[in-house]
Amino acid sequence: MGDFNIITSLDEKLGGSQVVTNYMLNFYDFLNNENLFSLRAFGIPYTWTNKHEDDSIIFETLDRVCVNTSLLNDCPDIKLENLPIIGSDHGLICLTLNNMKKKKNRCFKFEAIWLSHKEFIPLVENIWNQKHNTNPLLNFVTIANQFSSQAQSWNKNVYGNLFRKLEELNERSKLIQQ
Structure with a gap:
């Protein structure tokens, strides 16, 4: 969860050059190889902007939560919301884990x-x-x-x-x- 600083497809970008880069392909391959996928968010469609106030403005989805099927099985009601971009060039993302199956793991304490x-x-x-x-x-x-x-x-x-x-x-x- 966080700022991965890369988009996975051109659908995650508005404005600027619409070119598929090697970085995008490598990140997409990494997610696939690790059996991860980017959780779909509701709310604001993009999480970053270059903050230009003219035709050169760009919006991208750089912040994301990557999950595997195990997490989805443990927490079927997981929700991700992209919040408005205010103050910074990034908007906050909010992950909600409702009805998560609880595991009783005691944390390790050194004595x-x-x-x-x-x-x-x-x-x-x-x-x-x-x-x-x-x-x-x-x-x-x-x-x-x-x-x-x-x-x-x-x-x-x-x-x-x-x-x-x-x-x-x-x-x-x-x-x-x-």
Whole structure:
């Protein structure tokens, strides 16, 4: 979602030269190769203007949301609206996700106490020294996900639920004080 700074077809342009460029073709090919498509918007038809006040004015759809079928399955009522171009040369785009199927993903939280445990650093080194893919970004994402999962599992085995233990100790302390 954002300013891709390229149109995918001449239908997304009003004014200026009407020429299909290699950049357009490459972007279109990229979307197709990645099984993505640009979500159709309602509202203002274009998201950018050169702000000329004469016959040389140009409007283009440069801001967009690219989605795959998985997102559409998870959120069938997704809506994109192009808002008026005011102040800037770009108009805002507003994405609304109604009735999205919710997934319960807890976010990963690193606990400083882990650093004091003798098993933790070897665990980190073992996970982060792996190579899964030749693409560095994909390798990073794969290892980061694996690290998150293994660190949380390790924490549960070594420390248990610290927040529950703290709550129990606070409750015991309160009873003792009473």
